[in-house]
Amino acid sequence: MAPACIVFAVYVIAPIFQSIWISFYDWDGIGVSTWVGLGNYAELFHDDTFYTAIGNNLIWLVLYFLALPAGLLLAIFLNQTVTGVRLYKSLFFFPFVISQVVVGLIFSWFYAPDFGLLYRLIRTLTGAEVAILADERYVTYGIIAAGLWPQIAYCMILYLAALNTVSKEQIEAARIDGAKGWRMLLHIVLPQLMPATFIAIVVTIIGALRSFDLISIMTKGGPYGTSTVLSYFMYEQALSEYGFRMGYGAAIAVVLFLMMMALISGFVWRMMRDGKVGH
Known part of the structure; x- marks a missing residue:
């Protein structure tokens, strides 16, 4: 493991501290x-765009x-014996393999x-003309919908692989005891999918915060900066026409890193406390 640890230290750990x-x-x-x-942090906490970005990240x-849940439902559907299931799998898998x-x-x-x-479609049904990406009320939700398309496909793949490891003996025993439908899913299937759920939650948190x-x-963060998030705000300040403020951009990156670590660490601690993650 030494080579991998050295590479990880040089290209991940060291840049974090830098x-x-x-x-x-x-x-x-x-x-x-x-x-x-702490001047960059003091300025950051008085920057209105910073709070807009945090709100959008949340x-x-x-x-x-x-x-x-969407990925789980698709995985359960595709795990059945359905005519043309290979075609369905390809169609649902497609968003994951194309670039963002x-x-x-x-x-x-x-x-x-x-x-x-x-x-x-909106104009035909309601008569209203709604430009999603130009409307401050809808722009963030429109971008999130685009992000959910490949994210659902990723969760579906995780759950589809995990469903192949579900104990058939437990399923049969539960059926003998009269369990079926939602009871079977909640009490027999989902507990065995916890490792996949753990990975899906961690990846989803990371994907949402580093969007x-x-x-x-x-x-590009518009209209008027209303769709910006911390990662794009960091890029604007550090690497765009705003003057290459590397220190200020690094401060934004540190705040984003701390948010991500707090959420993931809290989730991992809770899972380990409840004994839902293998040792």
């Missing part, structure tokens, strides 16, 4: 850095968890005014 160190400086990434201590986090850039472009066309399918690709492709 980012924390940079967050204490005013630095443009090229010239001389100036020590500002919306992403809550709605992204819809991928778990392609997903963003597809949904941008789907929402587009004048020729977008959803735009025309960047779709926002960059679909809105």
Whole structure:
């Protein structure tokens, strides 16, 4: 394991501490850095865009968890003996294998005014003209819908693989005892799917908090910054026309990292406490 540990330390652990160190400086990434201590954090907590980004990240986090039950239901359906099941599996698996850039472009066309399918459907049914990506009320939810498409496919794959490991003996014993339907799912199947659920939750938390690709492709944080999240806000401050504020961008990255670690660590601790994760 030594080579893997060395690579992990050099390319993951060291950059984390380096980012924390940079967050204490005013630095443009090229010239001389100036020590500002907690100045970047003080400015950050007085920045309205920061709170908009956190609010959007929380919306992403809550709605992204819809991928778990949706993925589970699809996996249960595809695990049955159904005519054409291989075709269905391919169709549902497709969103996972295409890039986020392609997903963003597809949904941008789907929402587009004048020729977008959803735009025309809403106009036909209600008479209203709704440009999802240009409306402050709907833009975040429109991007999340695009993100959920491949995320549901990923959860489906996890659960589909896990369903093959479910004990048939327990299923038969439960049937003999009269269990079926929701009782079978809740008391027999789901407990055996906890390892897959654990992975799905962790990956979903990470995916929701580091959402960047779709926002960059679909809105660039607009309209008027209302769809921005912490990862895109960090990019804007550190690597865009805002002046290459590497220290300020690093401070945003540290806050995002701490949020992610707090959520994942709390979830892992609770799972281990309840004995739902194998030792």
